[in-house]
Amino acid sequence: MIKVALIGFGGIAQSAHLPAYRVLQEKGKVQLVAACDIDRKRFSNKMEINIGSAEDDNPMEFNKYTDWKEMLAEEEADMVDVCLPTFLHAKTTIELLKRGYNVLCEKPMALNYEQSTLYPRFNNSMV
Known part of the structure; x- marks a missing residue:
C-alpha cells in the first residue's frame, strides 16, 4: 500500500484528489497518512463533505x-501530492525530489x- 502525504488542502485537493484517494484507499491501494495546509480552517466542517462525516461507516482519517x-519529518510517506498554488509547484516539487520522495x-x-529546466535529473531519468 502506498502511503501518501498531501501538501495544500484547497479546492483541487478537496474536490478531486481526496475523493480519488478515498476510492483508492477503499481498494487497498493507498493510504492518505497526512495532509498539510497553512490555513488550519481548511480542515473544518466543509471537508466532511468530501472525506466523510461522523455518520459514515468508513470515514477517512489522517493527521493534519x-x-x-x-509533516514529512513525522510521517512515513512513499509519495507526496503537491496541491499548492501554481507559483509554488516547481520549488516545492524539486525540494521533495531531492529528499527522495515520489x-x-x-x-x-x-x-x-x-522554470521547467530547474528540474534536476534523478536516477538517470528526466522529471
Whole structure:
C-alpha cells in the first residue's frame, strides 16, 4: 500500500484528489497518512463533505499539519501530492525530489520554460 502525504488542502485537493484517494484507499491501494495546509480552517466542517462525516461507516482519517516539512519529518510517506498554488509547484516539487520522495504535482509543474529546466535529473531519468 502506498502511503501518501498531501501538501495544500484547497479546492483541487478537496474536490478531486481526496475523493480519488478515498476510492483508492477503499481498494487497498493507498493510504492518505497526512495532509498539510497553512490555513488550519481548511480542515473544518466543509471537508466532511468530501472525506466523510461522523455518520459514515468508513470515514477517512489522517493527521493534519500546518507545516509540510514538519509533516514529512513525522510521517512515513512513499509519495507526496503537491496541491499548492501554481507559483509554488516547481520549488516545492524539486525540494521533495531531492529528499527522495515520489511526487505527484498538480499541473502545471512550472510557470514557464526556464522554470521547467530547474528540474534536476534523478536516477538517470528526466522529471
